[in-house]
Amino acid sequence: MAVRTRIPLVALSAVVGAATLASAPASSAATRFATYDAIVALDNCSGSLVRFPGAADTDKALVLTNGHCIGTMPEPSTFVYDKAETRSATVLGGSDAHTVTKLTLDRLQYATMTGTDVAVYRSTSTYAQLATKNVTARPLAATHPSDEASIDIPSGYWKQHYGCAINGFVYRLKEGGYTMNDSIRYSTCQTPHGSSGSPIVDATSGTVIGINNTGKDDGKRCTLDNPCEVDAAGNVSVHQGQSYGQQTYPLTACFTAGRIDLGLKGCTLFGATPAQPPTDPTPTPTPDTNLLVNGDFESGTRGWGGTTGAITTDVTYAAHGGAAKAWLGGNGRRVSESLSQSVTIPANAKTPTLTYWSRVVTAETGSRAYDTFSLDVVDGTSTKRVASASNLDASSDYVRHTVDLSAYKGRSVTLRFSESEDADLATSFLVDDVSVTAG
CATH class of the missing domain: 2.60.120.260 (Galactose-binding domain-like)
Structure with missing residues (x-):
């Protein structure tokens, strides 16, 4: 996770400056967007310029990346919300990953590594202003992706992309002290360090369905850069070489008026505080929610x-x-x-x-x-x-x-x-x- 943003020296000599396909090609049906259209390069990660369902042309454009790609990684069970922060980004385009424009990001709307691994930045440019530079943001999917769907993962950092297919979803992914739910699996997209934050793109429509965030490096168990899979019964398994990403459709329930709003009904991101209906003073508990605090002991002595x-x-x-x-x-x-x-x-x-x-x-x-x-x-x-x-x-x-x-x-x-x-x-x-x- 965190370490995947660091660039091994051997990788620098092998791929810096390359704009080549590292795996199977994406579907030719994705005609609206060229491979690197609306793909973003950050100083330590990749990202994408995205547009939520219902966003207006006058809304400030949003950039999507991983929570572990912000300045300081959020601790487990924490989140960052509506924070002023200045950062630059480069928007790429075409099939050759050429630079289209530069963006200034002025606000971190939301970031967390609890339940998912996501960050949403606001830029100082509107979607209409970017359109005058022939930049069209990629739409963000509002529904759960399908198993075996063909995907493409374009990295703005490396200017490479990786094509493969989803090979299932993980009930719970554990990595060090972090836990992520319903993660996307894909094993033949060998995404390297530095590709964190790259969008997982539906190869047919060009829609963003997830964010690449981690993979199993050396076979260790449940440590940083070596996530383990936990099923609903609590059984743990490890799969060396397996890569993972986080779904993005839950973000759409938290979006209104050009921003992330954790108070919206139906928003399930960590930190969400939607109002409860007054007619149900004792809501039915979610069956698999852990009622204990820090039951995995990853947050130290908290709760015990x-x-x-x-x-x-x-x-x-x-x-x-x-x-x-x-x-x-x-x-x-x-x-x-x-x-x-x-x-x-x-x-x-x-x-x-x-x-x-x-x-x-x-x-x-x-x-x-x-x-x-x-x-x-x-x-x-x-x-x-x-x-x-x-x-x-x-x-x-x-x-x-x-x-x-x-x-x-x-x-x-x-x-x-x-x-x-x-x-x-x-x-x-x-x-x-x-x-x-x-x-």
């Missing part, structure tokens, strides 16, 4: 209490996903540790479920449970043990666990993970990717 020093990015044992995990125990002496978080189970939840992944690593031998682990649900003065483990449950990888929380609908409870070691031989209890969903 107890022995918070157990939350770590230490690489001795890998996390299940991302870089961080909870590492309880592993001391080799008599000690007890715990981590806890309170959560409210909605009264109208259908099948509230706690899910977590754990791994046990031990130096103990024999058949006795010397070191123990437990998960308790604390409901007021009542405590119920819903899961337990010991050194006898050692495993080479993480194991998925689920707990039915239906008995706690409409109540606030505390989830508590605890471990207790004896005086000799360490046992580590690793916990990651904890979630509570309404179902």
